[in-house]
Amino acid sequence: MSLLRLPRSAVRSRPSGRKAPSRSLVAATRETLALVLDEDAPLLDSDRDIEDVILRLRGHLMELGHASLGRPRPELEAALAAARKVAEMDVPTQYLDVRKHLRTFATAVATVIAELVAAGLVCGHSVECPPATAQDCEAAKIRVHRPEIGCSELCNGVLIFEDTGCLLPTGGIVEPRRPLPREAVTT
Template sequence: MNLRLSRVTIRRRSAEVVGSSRSFAAPVRETLALVLDENAPILDSDQDIDDVVLRLRGHLMELGHATPEPPRPAIEEAFKAARLLADIDVPTGHVQARVHLRQLAEAVNLVITELTNAGAVCGHQPECPSVENRDFQAAQVRVRHSEIGCSELCNGVLVFDDTGCLLPSGKVVDPRRPLPLVASGPKAVTS
């Protein structure tokens, strides 16, 4: 099982290095699948369970940065329950450790669900590109504001009808208009 966990970690790091369109939520969902997916292999060693618990604790800290301001009560409650489970030491005994791991995974899954419902995490499959990617305008429309001529994308970008954009950081991206055609007159004949 350690081999499989290592492959997931390597894939995650290589995707981050090359600037993939994966958001920070993609690795969280991969870890949750290791625990909650019915077809996932059973974690058969105490070390594997400890490794996944540590990974879930790290993911929980990363998710804390995605909390919208002001935080919604449902998100706060989900984080509170998940943090309480994350603070508990992994019980001794394989069965008790697996039960604790499953409870922690379900609590982190609830956090992801609440963040997705709040629009702080992309819930689309495949995931929408993040703002840092060149193809950030390929994200799906979250809300259409026809009265002002713009759409809010899943990654927080405002795209205006003239193709201009306003990034969440406040940076303005100029519209991409077609270049005007150059008028060409009759060519002079030279002898």
């Protein structure tokens, strides 16, 4: 059985002890994609280099599939299915055909990342936002600003309120840190 083709029952549930993938997963995947898709990237000359990039892309695809657990979206499921289909194809033997296959595979993985970002499951910024568990979690960029209700959702899932309080994705609360009134400061 292919590792990329696990039964749906195995993919849908995550063992309770397993943590969600780190946000740096996207950065590592983008580095691998840059080897294939960037125009300035050096050409992969040897069969060993090409095999290595294909294996890395397959590994990234498996990890990205785990990042999608919990919130199924039709667009994301379709992107994952398309990328898995390309991953399962036999790698051609001719150099130009291999390059074409590699670009197709990398493009499919890039589409999966775009869908994960659209679903709000991973950070899509070039400098990744701090995770919700970090002490500086409020430094994340705003994903959705809702001034009519006085809060904003940050990229890492934290809800930050106008009174400077926060609600963490885990349900934790960060108390508001309002400045002291003038009378309290002068006395």
